[in-house]
Amino acid sequence: MSCKEVLESISSYLDEDLKEEISVEMHKHIGKCSDCRAEFDTLTMTIKLYKHSETPQMPAGCHDRLIKTLEIEKMRAKQGGGEPDTNPTGV
């Protein structure tokens, strides 16, 4: 297995999403190639760092403003003003 092949599959390797025989090959390669080892280590740490990102908190008043917006929309809908959205996801 070449370094190029290792690099192409490294993301799936990290996700344990490869056939076992390929995974074993990758493991062997990374064990003896310092460049690919660095690729593997830094990618692993990158993913680990983001797993520990903080969840952004909603600012004060944000929830109340949302509820108010929805209240206005409900009133509009009840007065027959609002158009139903048939494609809300926009896909």
Add this chain to the structure above:
Amino acid sequence: MAQELKALPDETLVLRAQEDDDRAFGELVGRYETKVYSLAMKMLRNPEDAEDVLQETFLRAYRGLKSFRGNSTFSTWIYRITANSALMKLRKKQLPTVSIEDADEREAPINIVDWAPGPMEQLLTLETRQAMADAIEALPAEFKQVFVLRDVEGHSNADVAEILDLSVAAVKSRLHRARLKVRNHLTRFFNDTRGQKAMGARS
């Protein structure tokens, strides 16, 4: 009553909300508002924009509720609306994003120095968090969606595919490219900060 709503699964709340039970819809808002805000904030990195997306998402959900057929779960549906609203926002603001095609143009080759050994806690400084957010911001919008959903919010490849209406193969391919770009960004950051520290130590 509120207690009773809390115990109900999403599907039941959706059915009730579709029959104009506003309290049921309110319960769904309560369940998902922080998640929606968090996803928007991670993609847009600006509290006002994230709040716009939050409002837009629930307005669109409210208006479109009757067209929701339960082909996916409510959570997938609401994340899809969020991810698309955030994408529209990114495009409208014309933030300095790169197209997917340009993104794979060869970056200046960087020497991958292994900055990873050692405990994660040591790496996770305030400056690192800043660099991590910068790295996401530098991604093309379509990569940003996939990376944030998968590696920041922790959804599976299959869920991300469903949320973004992509094939799993497309998700994996974008994820791979996004991860390499983000890692390269962090590598440059660690190379720079360590270089500066070394210089400081010498003087």
